[in-house]
Amino acid sequence: MHKIATAVFALALTTTAAQAADPDAQCSxxxxxxxxxxxxxxxxxxxxxxxxxxxxxxxxxxxxxxxxxxxxxxxxxxxxxxxxxxxxxxxxxxxxxxxxxxxxxxxxxxTEFTLAVPDYVWNAGVKDFADLQKHADQFDKKLYGIGSGAPANLSLKEIIDKNEFDLGQWKLVESSEQAMLAQVDRAVKKQKFIAFLGWTPHPMNVKLKMHYLTGGEKWFGSKGExxxxxxxxxxxxxxxxxxxxxxxxxxxxxxxxxxxxxxxxxxxxxxxxxxxxxxxxxxxxxxxxxxxxxxxxxxxxxxxxxx
CATH class of the missing domain: 3.40.190.10 (Periplasmic binding protein-like II)
Structure with missing residues (x-):
């Protein structure tokens, strides 16, 4: 009986020591x-x-x-x-x-996170989601998003799938953040129309002369957290x-x-x-x-x- 009790006590000590070490192993x-x-x-x-x-x-x-x-x-x-x-x-x-x-x-x-356009596109009258279709040919019916699976992309896909703002024939172009911004840079140099996902904080707000479109609050909110x-x-x-x-x-x-x-x-x-x-x-x-x-x-x- 004494040997059994000793064995149980030793097992308990071993178990306690292992449990005590677990938080360190999990958290280090x-x-x-x-x-x-x-x-x-x-x-x-x-x-x-x-x-x-x-x-x-x-x-x-x-x-x-x-x-x-x-x-x-x-x-x-x-x-x-x-x-x-x-x-x-x-x-x-x-x-x-x-x-x-x-x-x-x-x-x-x-924070802000929604579609944005360069200043010359804004000055041409594209200030709201509802203005995009009016200039569909100039945009080549494309919206430029970030990496596949990103929530903002899913929102844009929903807008297209449900033909919101008459954008049902438009295409979402998905790529990395860096690739999207490189595409924006190329468009700006040629003064071409482009609509892309913009957000703050981000250096794009300093580097680019850009504006955020209104009208997408249902999907993107206004100011965020x-x-x-x-x-x-x-x-x-x-x-x-x-x-x-x-x-x-x-x-x-x-x-x-x-x-x-x-x-x-x-x-x-x-x-x-x-x-x-x-x-x-x-x-x-x-x-x-x-x-x-x-x-x-x-x-x-x-x-x-x-x-």
Whole structure:
């Protein structure tokens, strides 16, 4: 009987030790996702700077938006800083509303995301979605979107499929953000008509003379917000790392500045984010409030030492 009790006690100790090690194994690497958008590359870079300064490893996978949501549901992605609303309302209804994916915090407000046109197209009278069909031949009946599966593309497809604004014969051209903007640049140089997905924050708002069309509020909203999402139970499993992510909030000016630095100086997003934080160290206080290093040390000192 004594031997059995001893064996049970030893097994309990082993089980307890394994359970105690689980949170560390689960939380030491923070898995983020990037759909290939410059704004999310910027915010991910800030998150990486803070988390690595605190002793975490950060892994960022480039994934299409639907794959990101599936990864959050399945636990293969820990967090996503790019839940643009209301553009991603469909994904919200499918994954967040039922609790499969959890909304952690709002990280940005005042965004815009809808069709845009260059200034010379705007001056020619294209100021609303309803104006597009009036100039169908000049546009070659094409709308230029971003990567396949992006929520904004799905909204444009719905508009076309339902013949909203008499656009039923138009075609959506899907490509990467960079390829779409390269197409816009080519059109602008030739002063050709083009309608494309635009959003702020993004350097395009500085680089291009552009205007956002009205009329698409049903699908894109007016002013929007961006939220940070996590896999279900992440805040309970990894409270310190989750607290960092929950604290992260940004401004349009900040994100535009980081992205412009990348474009103008041909540097990485990590380098641009680090340079911005070095110039604005006062932001660290709020971002690291209630946070420690992974080893339970002083968070502010640890991150400052990495700058």
């Amino acid at each position: 690497a923070v898995k983020l996702a990037d759909p290939g958008w410059s704004d999310i590359a910027s915010t991910n870079a800030v998150a990486r700077l803070l988390l690595e300064g605190l002793g975490y490893q950060v892994k960022i996978d480039s994934l299409a938006v639907p794959i990101i949501y599936g990864g959050l549901k399945d636990g293969r992605v820990d967090a996503f800083l790019g839940n643009w609303m209301p553009a991603q309302q469909g994904f919200h209804d499918k994954f967040i509303a039922n609790g499969d994916v959890q909304r952690l915090s709002r990280n940005l407000e005042g 961006v939220f940070t999402l996590t896999r279900k139970g992440y805040s309970q499993a990894c409270p310190n790392a989750a607290k960092v992510l929950a604290n992260l909030s940004f401004t349009l000016d900040m994100e535009n500045a980081i992205m412009a630095e990348v474009v103008d100086k041909k540097i990485s997003f990590d380098e641009a984010a680090k340079a911005w934080v070095k110039q604005h160290p006062e932001r660290l206080q709020g971002w690291l409030s209630g946070v420690t290093t992974k080893a339970d040390g002083n968070a502010l000192e640890a991150v400052k030492a990495k700058l």
